[in-house]
Amino acid sequence: MAARAPDPMRRALLRGKAQPSTVIRPPWALAEPEFLDACSRCNDCIDRCPEQVLAPGSGGYPVFDPLRGECTFCGECASACSTQALDRQAVRPPWHWIADISGDSCLAQRGVVCASCQDGCGERAIRFQPALGAVPTPIIDATRCTGCGACVGLCPTQAIALKNMPWKESSDAT
Incomplete structure (x- = not known):
């Protein structure tokens, strides 16, 4: 049985933060618990992003940072994801953010x-x-x-x- 990945929300609560900061995963990310289990934190999605809007977040998991620019939904991050934590076939639309x-x-x-x-x-x-x-x-x-x-x-x-x-x-x- 594989060890469960650390949960950033739980970590924030344990550090005394009543409201953990909003985490925006890359497009086509699985639901948060599944994403944390599947993501290997390899940074392939970050390295492959042509817009350079992905960055390592808490625990080394990738996050989208809109202050870096816009996501063009090119799909390069999902194509680079060998663990399918970002899955264009399973997750439609790319995300639920406005x-x-x-x-x-x-x-x-x-x-x-x-x-x-x-x-x-x-x-x-x-x-x-x-x-x-x-x-x-x-x-x-x-x-x-x-x-x-x-x-x-x-x-x-x-x-x-x-x-x-x-x-x-x-x-x-x-």
Whole structure:
């Protein structure tokens, strides 16, 4: 019987962190317990990523870091994964993350003209709601957002993060 891989969530709890930080695994990652069991922490997915948006996380497991850039969902990470912890055949869509804007630090929601997030969104999932006599504010179309992270690193105030959402069931899921 193989030893079970350490659980980063449990480790965070034991270190006194009430809320462990959000971990975004590479696209096509198995569910977290299965991923931790299958991943050998070889870094092949990290080395193969052409966008260089994957990095070693807690315990040496790979994580997606949107501050490094956007994921193009090219599939190179999954192709490099010999243990099938990243499995394009079993996991559809690649993940369940979408952009989320915090009103507290968003420049546009504070009355400052800014459209960095919209400018960086290739899916056109972010649009700005015009308001008479006010600065337009961003709205995210969850049906268009792929969670690629392009908007996250572009935001000058780090007002955008990715959040885990149930994926819409549709025929256009990749």
